[in-house]
Amino acid sequence: MLRRLLRIVLALVAVGFLGYGLAQNWEETTGAVAAMSPWAVLGAFAAVLLGQFFMLVAWREILAGLGTRVPLRTAGRIMFVGQLGKYIPGAVWAYAAMMDLGRDHGSPPRRTFATISLGLVINIGVAISIAAATLWTLDAVRQAWYLVLLVPVIILCLHPKVLAWGLNLALRVARREPLESVLPGRTVVVAVAWTALGWFVYGIHIWLLSGRPDLYVIATGAYAFAWATGILTVVVPAGVGIREGALVLVLAPVIGPGPALAVAIVSRLAFTLADAAAAGISFLLGRQVPRSVPAYADQNGSGSTALTPDRNLSGSPEA
Numbered sequence: 001m002l003r004r005l006l007r008i009v010l011a012l013v014a015v016g017f018l019g020y021g022l023a024q025n026w027e028e029t030t031g032a033v034a035a036m037s038p039w040a041v042l043g044a045f046a047a048v049l050l051g052q053f054f055m056l057v058a059w060r061e062i063l064a065g066l067g068t069r070v071p072l073r074t075a076g077r078i079m080f081v082g083q084l085g086k087y088i089p090g091a092v093w094a095y096a097a098m099m100d101l102g103r104d105h106g107s108p109p110r111r112t113f114a115t116i117s118l119g120l121v122i123n124i125g126v127a128i129s130i131a132a133a134t135l136w137t138l139d140a141v142r143q144a145w146y147l148v149l150l151v152p153v154i155i156l157c158l159h160p161k162v163l164a165w166g167l168n169l170a171l172r173v174a175r176r177e178p179l180e181s182v183l184p185g186r187t188v189v190v191a192v193a194w195t196a197l198g199w200f201v202y203g204i205h206i207w208l209l210s211g212r213p214d215l216y217v218i219a220t221g222a223y224a225f226a227w228a229t230g231i232l233t234v235v236v237p238a239g240v241g242i243r244e245g246a247l248v249l250v251l252a253p254v255i256g257p258g259p260a261l262a263v264a265i266v267s268r269l270a271f272t273l274a275d276a277a278a279a280g281i282s283f284l285l286g287r288q289v290p291r292s293v294p295a296y297a298d299q300n301g302s303g304s305t306a307l308t309p310d311r312n313l314s315g316s317p318e319a
Contacts, residue, residue: 036209041266044205048274051205054198056080058122058191063115065187068107076282078102078112084279110177114167118183119191124231125154126195127224134221138250158188199224205270206247209263210255222250223267244268 060075070078082098095116102112129151157166161182168178203220210219230243244264251260 036211036262036266040208040211041270044208044266045270045274047201047204047208048270049278051198051201052080052274052278054194054201055119055123058194058198059115059119061187061191061194062118062122062183063102063107063111065183065191066111066114068102068111070105070107073282073285074105076278076285078105078107080275080278080282084275108177110171113171117167117170118163119195120231121154121157122188122191122195124228125151125158126192126199127228128154130196130199131221131225131228134217135225135250138218138253158192163188202227206251206263206267209266210251210259212255215254218250218254222247225250226264 056072056076056079059079060070060072063070063075078098078101082101083094085093085095085097095113098116099109099112102115103109107115132151156162164182171178200220202223203216206219206223207216212219226243226247229246244261244267247264247267248257248260251263254260255263
């Protein structure tokens with residue numbers, strides 16, 4: 001109860017600082033929002049949706065590499081509907097919802113848990129790498145140089161053997177059965193590629209909202225930096241307030257405090273609406289799994305089913 005209260009307080013503090021900055025630059029910010037082209041706002045929303053689609057493809061690739069191959073629409077239902085839990089204080093809700101939805105569609109909870117965790121690690125690694133490569137000349141970002149130290153650690157953790165050990169350790173802590181297979185190295189490379197493509201598309205929405213044709217590179221790095229900062233602040237649900245503050249920190253010296261606040265606010269709104277739209281579309285499209293796809297019993301005999309045969313650590317098919 002105390003931890004939940006602390007999370008709520010921290011979220012309110014973050015939002016309070018954002019509100020204070022908005023109040024201090026109210027006229028400039030509202031003017032910047034009013035000056036935004038409706039087509040730019042609509043384009044930003046479309047870019048967010050497209051970026052989410054690429055992230056979904058990466059997520060599905062990881063799930064398939066771990067032994068459960070599902071149609072893209074089913075993966076979308078598991079990922080997009082389940083991740084709405086991130087708006088509730090505490091990361092456990094999104095995990096629990098996605099694991100439950102995964103079970104409904106043939107993915108054992110341990111595989112869904114591993115897929116979520118690995119997808120998050122890849123996202124953080126790619127986001128920090130992009131931010132470091134695009135924003136190293138900005139003083140505000142150089143002050144957070146220590147975040148770059150996470151990149152080699154994440155690369156090391158993505159080695160199949162290290163990855164299998166880490167995920168099985170997390171599963172033991174969560175009192176789940178260990179994974180039956182090691183994620184192939186090719187799957188990791190493909191997931192990283194799709195994730196990077198998603199981040200480059202996400203950059204388009206900040207670029208459109210900024211109204212500066214010359215700022216695509218900085219816009220991409222700015223959002224990557226802001227997202228990584230928000231997600232690493234685990235006590236605040238969905239990085240509310242933290243992500244916007246980091247985005248303003250990067251963009252304000254380039255386009256001014258008011259326009260930077262306007263971009264941060266509209267960006268958050270675009271992502272919130274895109275989350276809801278993606279969840280709604282995926283819920284409708286993923287309600288049924290094609291009957292022609294065979295189901296296989298889970299290794300532990302719990303009654304969960306997978307849509308492809310499991311493979312053990314030696315690579316041989318499970319009985």
